[in-house]
Amino acid sequence: MFAETVLQKSGSPIRAGLLLALCLLSSAFASGQGGGAQVYLTVEQAPRAVFPEADSVERKDITVTPAMAQKLKQLVAPAKPTIWEPSYISFVARKQQKIIGYAVICEEIGRHRPITFIVAVTPEGTVRDAAIMAYRESQGDEVRHKSFLAQFAGKALKNPIMPHQDIQNISGATLSVRALARGVRKALAVIQAAYLQPGE
Amino acid sequence: MGRASFVALILLVVPFLSAQDVPGGPRGNVTREEIQQIQEQITALQKKLSTLMERVDDSRPVEPPAQTETSAGGGPTKTEMPSETSPIPGRGLADKGLYYGLAAGPPEQRYGRGILGDAVKIGGYGSFRFETNNIDVGPTFGDLPPLRRGFDAFDFRRFVLTLDAVPSDRLRVYSEIEFERLNEIEIERTAIPEHRGLSNRAGTRFIQEVEGQGGGELAMEQAWAQYDIAKPLSLRMGVILPPVGRFNILHDDDYWDLPRRPLVDRGGPVLPVKSAWRELGAGLLGNIPIGKGYLDYQFYVMGGTRLDFTLEEVVSLRAGRNLLELEPEIAFASGPFNGTNPTEAVSWRVAFSPKLGSEIALSGYRGKYTPDFLKVDSSITSVAFDGKLTWKRFEAEGEFVYTDFGRMERVLQDIASQSVNAAAETSSRETAALETEVEAEFAGPFTNQRFGYWVDFKYRFWPRLLNRTFLGRDFENPQLIPIVRLERIWFNDFVREFSFLGGRITDLDKENMEQQRISLGLTYRPTASVAFSGAYERNQRIQGSTLIFPRVLGLGRVPDKSYDALVFGVAFGF
Numbered sequence: 001m002f003a004e005t006v007l008q009k010s011g012s013p014i015r016a017g018l019l020l021a022l023c024l025l026s027s028a029f030a031s032g033q034g035g036g037a038q039v040y041l042t043v044e045q046a047p048r049a050v051f052p053e054a055d056s057v058e059r060k061d062i063t064v065t066p067a068m069a070q071k072l073k074q075l076v077a078p079a080k081p082t083i084w085e086p087s088y089i090s091f092v093a094r095k096q097q098k099i100i101g102y103a104v105i106c107e108e109i110g111r112h113r114p115i116t117f118i119v120a121v122t123p124e125g126t127v128r129d130a131a132i133m134a135y136r137e138s139q140g141d142e143v144r145h146k147s148f149l150a151q152f153a154g155k156a157l158k159n160p161i162m163p164h165q166d167i168q169n170i171s172g173a174t175l176s177v178r179a180l181a182r183g184v185r186k187a188l189a190v191i192q193a194a195y196l197q198p199g200e
Numbered sequence: 201m202g203r204a205s206f207v208a209l210i211l212l213v214v215p216f217l218s219a220q221d222v223p224g225g226p227r228g229n230v231t232r233e234e235i236q237q238i239q240e241q242i243t244a245l246q247k248k249l250s251t252l253m254e255r256v257d258d259s260r261p262v263e264p265p266a267q268t269e270t271s272a273g274g275g276p277t278k279t280e281m282p283s284e285t286s287p288i289p290g291r292g293l294a295d296k297g298l299y300y301g302l303a304a305g306p307p308e309q310r311y312g313r314g315i316l317g318d319a320v321k322i323g324g325y326g327s328f329r330f331e332t333n334n335i336d337v338g339p340t341f342g343d344l345p346p347l348r349r350g351f352d353a354f355d356f357r358r359f360v361l362t363l364d365a366v367p368s369d370r371l372r373v374y375s376e377i378e379f380e381r382l383n384e385i386e387i388e389r390t391a392i393p394e395h396r397g398l399s400n401r402a403g404t405r406f407i408q409e410v411e412g413q414g415g416g417e418l419a420m421e422q423a424w425a426q427y428d429i430a431k432p433l434s435l436r437m438g439v440i441l442p443p444v445g446r447f448n449i450l451h452d453d454d455y456w457d458l459p460r461r462p463l464v465d466r467g468g469p470v471l472p473v474k475s476a477w478r479e480l481g482a483g484l485l486g487n488i489p490i491g492k493g494y495l496d497y498q499f500y501v502m503g504g505t506r507l508d509f510t511l512e513e514v515v516s517l518r519a520g521r522n523l524l525e526l527e528p529e530i531a532f533a534s535g536p537f538n539g540t541n542p543t544e545a546v547s548w549r550v551a552f553s554p555k556l557g558s559e560i561a562l563s564g565y566r567g568k569y570t571p572d573f574l575k576v577d578s579s580i581t582s583v584a585f586d587g588k589l590t591w592k593r594f595e596a597e598g599e600f601v602y603t604d605f606g607r608m609e610r611v612l613q614d615i616a617s618q619s620v621n622a623a624a625e626t627s628s629r630e631t632a633a634l635e636t637e638v639e640a641e642f643a644g645p646f647t648n649q650r651f652g653y654w655v656d657f658k659y660r661f662w663p664r665l666l667n668r669t670f671l672g673r674d675f676e677n678p679q680l681i682p683i684v685r686l687e688r689i690w691f692n693d694f695v696r697e698f699s700f701l702g703g704r705i706t707d708l709d710k711e712n713m714e715q716q717r718i719s720l721g722l723t724y725r726p727t728a729s730v731a732f733s734g735a736y737e738r739n740q741r742i743q744g745s746t747l748i749f750p751r752v753l754g755l756g757r758v759p760d761k762s763y764d765a766l767v768f769g770v771a772f773g774f
Contacts, residue, residue: 039369078676078677079676079677080676111323111773112321112323112364113321113364113366136366138364138372138374138426141487142487142494142553145489145494146489146492147492147493147494147555147556148556151556162676162677163677163728164593164660164677164679165677168556168557168590169557169590170556170557171446171450171455171557171559171588171597172449172450172455174455174728174729175728175729178677178728182676
């Protein structure tokens with residue numbers, strides 16, 4: 001290991017530590033990735049991230065009526081996400097004037113704090129993509145990686161979308177994984193209730 | 201009057217004018233009573249609206265009828281927002297900072313409670329268990345109760361309060377305060393003049409009284425501040441967990457599916473200090489995506505583990521002569537947090553996750569442990585390999601740790617030469633009624649090397665037929681988890697007895713020890729952070745004169761070759 005090599009060459013743990021820290025700092029600054037470590041997408045950037053090929057993205061705010069909240073609870077069952085929001089920000093993405101999908105911004109509590117994310121849904125009602133917009137917990141931010149989010153693609157409300165069932169858990173991020181799974185189900189339900197089957 | 205006020209006045213007046221300009225219209229003849237009725241209705245609606253808004257969130261204003269459409273068919277991609285004050289779910293119009301101060305869900309639905317807004321969150325975890333075992337009961341002497349460690353008893357393992365604060369984006373403070381097997385602690389100190397009483401002698405009496413139950417511990421398990429310098433790099437400083445192996449950094453009780461911690465990390469331990477092992481230091485950590493996986497690293501410099509002592513006092517009130525016994529007990533412990541521990545240790549961990557649910561990691565620790573009162577220098581070197589593999593519902597998770605304690609015999613020789621005498625005792629000629637005894641005890645455990653492993657195999661499932669029973673009803677994703685844990689630890693050159701006289705070692709009795717444990721368990725998780733578990737344990741002594749855990753020694757005892765235990769527990773996080 002690199003650390004062991006450094007340790008052997010330097011002879012002192014402190015010198016080795018400082019040397020390694022210097023290397024890591026240099027590589028971090030060289031990569032140019034400064035700035036906030038928690039906010040990954042703004043509301044303006046989010047629909048572009050999940051619909052990169054869209055010609056236009058139309059924003060629609062969905063007001064949640066008591067009847068809609070009730071419908072959402074039925075659709076997300078047996079999952080129990082927080083359905084408390086007075087409204088959801090949603091987007092309709094078009095390419096050459098044809099709707100290619102819908103997206104909605106949701107939040108769910110991880111362990112202590114909300115995770116903000118966007119979920120893109122196809123006109124057929126399956127998840128197309130998902131992206132983390134903001135992550136605030138002290139640990140568990142592995143859920144923002146593509147490899148984790150990719151497993152939601154193709155999921156519909158008929159699927160469990162539950163950790164250890166059809167969603168892979170991540171050690172040390174169990175509650176964030178559960179939050180994302182709940183949230184994706186909620187997003188599917190919102191799109192279903194607002195766009196795909198609005199009258200039902 | 202400004203232009204805006206003038207426009208507003210026109211907008212208010214024009215509708216009235218236009219209404220009167222349309223005779224016979226729907227509101228052509230409006231009476232004062234009708235206007236009053238409408239005003240009352242508006243007032244009632246406003247009250248209702250205010251009540252509804254308060255229910256949702258005091259700080260969240262009403263949503264505007266927002267439906268903004270922009271399109272650019274064939275043109276460049278364009279996303280337009282209604283205005284910069286558009287509400288984000290959970291934030292409301294008042295909060296212009298997009299990612300500041302938001303909260304998903306009303307307070308009663310949150311996981312963890314917020315104080316001072318959402319900047320500070322209080323949470324916690326803990327566990328309780330019941331154990332019954334067949335550890336041999338030692339022979340009885342007269343009316344004395346049998347010597348036995350394990351009873352059919354409840355055990356308050358620990359309750360840990362966590363505090364997670366975010367003073368600002370990219371800044372974080374986290375702490376864990378642990379109450380382990382703690383019922384109460386009460387300390388009283390007083391000094392009173394003494395010139396009467398039974399002794400009838402003038403002077404001052406100093407009294408210090410510590411009350412509480414045995415075995416309790418109150419500890420600062422973690423307390424660090426973190427500054428996120430860049431996306432793959434954070435600086436952490438404070439009371440941190442040396443990242444050796446995976447258990448120490450994932451020690452929350454609700455993570456695990458067996459009610460007892462592994463021998464490697466707790467019972468032995470093979471780690472220099474039993475988990476949760478913490479030290480005071482600072483370091484860098486981060487998480488770098490690589491292909492479909494990611495690389496996780498941690499690197500810290502710290503004060504490090506020390507050979508420390510505690511002074512144990514024993515008082516025996518008995519027929520003939522009473523006994524006062526003082527034992528300086530020397531053992532490995534986390535370094536002091538009072539600024540006197542030189543920074544002489546490093547710890548690191550590099551983990552690679554090639555795919556979701558799987559991880560392999562290499563970690564280590566190196567640091568001087570000999571205290572200043574000894575002349576000899578010696579270091580602890582730990583190396584660990586750990587990982588987790590997930591295949592569908594099957595999981596395998598494990599850890600191997602190797603720890604070397606350097607020149608242990610030289611250290612013991614130095615202790616002997618510095619302390620001169622290991623034991624001292626008064627004779628009956630000196631004090632007829634009180635016997636005093638001073639004896640050094642080594643609770644290390646002192647070994648040249650320790651190593652061991654544990655590996656868990658588990659399968660997560662849930663039979664649908666249980667959904668309508670009390671086990672499944674009202675729970676989102678309950679699980680049943682059968683689990684098997686295999687573990688074994690080795691102690692090379694474990695110091696059984698060590699005595700010295702006149703600065704020289706007079707007796708040094710060492711032996712190799714080895715113990716294995718097999719655990720079969722079943723865990724029921726109604727939700728991810730609560731586990732009810734039961735396990736059968738089979739412990740076997742492979743080498744050595746006694747078990748490594750539990751170390752049951754007593755007068756006339758026949759050391760256990762093996763023992764069985766049933767352990768039931770509940771672990772929770774909130």
